[in-house]
Amino acid sequence: MHGRRLSRHPDRVAPLPDADFPADPYPGVVPDFSFAHVDGESHVLHTDSWTVADTPVDDWLAAHGAVPCSQRVPLLAYGSNRCPSKITWLRRALGMGEDPVVALRVRTRDVAAVWASGLRRRDGQRPAVLADAPGVVEEHVVWLATSEQIAVLDRCEGRDERFRLARLRTGEVHTADGVRIPEPWCYVGHGAIRLPLLVDGAPVRCADLTQEAARGLAGEPGDDGLDAPTVAGTPHGDEWPAALFVYGLLQPGQPSWSLVAPHAAGDPRRATVVGSVYDTGLGYPALRRGTADRAPGWLVPVRDPAALLPVLDEYEGGQYRRERVVAADGTICWSYVWAAPFDGLRPLPAGWR
Incomplete structure (x- = not known):
């Protein structure tokens, strides 16, 4: 053996x-x-x-x-x-x-x-x-x-x-x-x-x-x-994986999609990851992991993640933490998870887009 x-x-x-x-x-x-x-x-x-x-x-x-x-x-x-x-x-x-x-x-x-x-x-x-x-x-x-x-x-x-x-x-x-x-x-x-x-x-x-x-x-x-x-x-950690899960202002059609679009290596597709999306009351949502729900969003293939991710890190700021997550189809992807307290935040309804 x-x-x-x-x-x-x-x-x-x-x-x-x-x-x-x-x-x-x-x-x-x-x-x-x-x-x-x-x-x-x-x-x-x-x-x-x-x-x-x-x-x-x-x-x-x-x-x-x-x-x-x-x-x-x-x-x-x-x-x-x-x-x-x-x-x-x-x-x-x-x-x-x-x-x-x-x-x-x-x-x-x-x-x-x-x-x-x-x-x-x-x-x-x-x-x-x-x-x-x-x-x-x-x-x-x-x-x-x-x-x-x-x-x-x-x-x-x-x-x-x-x-x-x-x-x-x-x-x-x-x-x-x-x-x-x-x-x-x-x-x-x-x-x-x-x-x-x-x-x-x-x-x-x-x-x-x-x-x-x-x-x-x-x-x-x-x-x-x-x-x-x-x-x-x-190798650098940012190089892998070459995919991004977006669920808020970075989604296609939303105001900040322009940060992602030039780096997309193909068409985005609907996807979910384990977690819940909360309303921050600040005009943008927050992803919370560790729940039994599935958070909806988009999966975007990325041409050069090491070039895109520093841009998004700066955009998201200290309220978010970049982590690797797994979409429902088994694809590993990057996403931005809320790093601040959830006190006072309310979950968005199921099916929120």
Whole structure:
């Protein structure tokens, strides 16, 4: 199997030590749940409520002096970077720092982890690389990674030598609760020793062969078949996702739509997100998350979110907080959530537009 999996009840509250997830043999023991890793322990992350130990994820991160999820980007991990003990090794050997690693369990389709053509220099084990694999479904992990964490992974993976950092367009990536993660960042093979090993003309899935058996394989390096353009520089949280949910004056036909319209990459469409819309009494509404209702608005595909979002941040001011939310169709998008108190505000009626 590609990573020995340790089954644990996802409702477990106590953190699990790295000893439960040894790194050898490669790729190590992989948790079968989403987790947040810090201080050599893995804390269960509940994606349905977006909490760690009954605390909202961003609040939990803040308590550890770390940046919120909105300042992180999705990075697909399909090899040893899914293993908690490897994460601790990154901290100790490469100075990754103590910021928590947020790791979401995901399911991939049409891509697969396959054995690479060369062995690792430090221990002689054969690493995994990613390859096109039509119809194949696997389970992996997506880090919500900070720029500092990616900088360390660049060194670990030998960016632009052994691996290159890319945006994955081949296949699909979904979380356990069905949220689609479009075009995640990932490290794909670059140098010949990190291209897929072809045995009898075909790559060998890590799920089909153990590390011990894989080390004895003989073959030739081949193309990974991926649509995964190389990215330059360090990813920025504003770059992802390339979609915006608007529900007030930024909606099409409203006074401030002109701020959004030049950046739209397609036609806006009707959408809803979990939450309620309140009347502020100031001529513009406020989105409140954490309710059982669905707030109506528009979903706008955005050409360059990193260019648009600073403009909207200034427009919305300190009364609003920009967060990633999920539309009813599973699309992840940015939206502006009311950050001031709701005292004295009244909910707008259902179906408000």
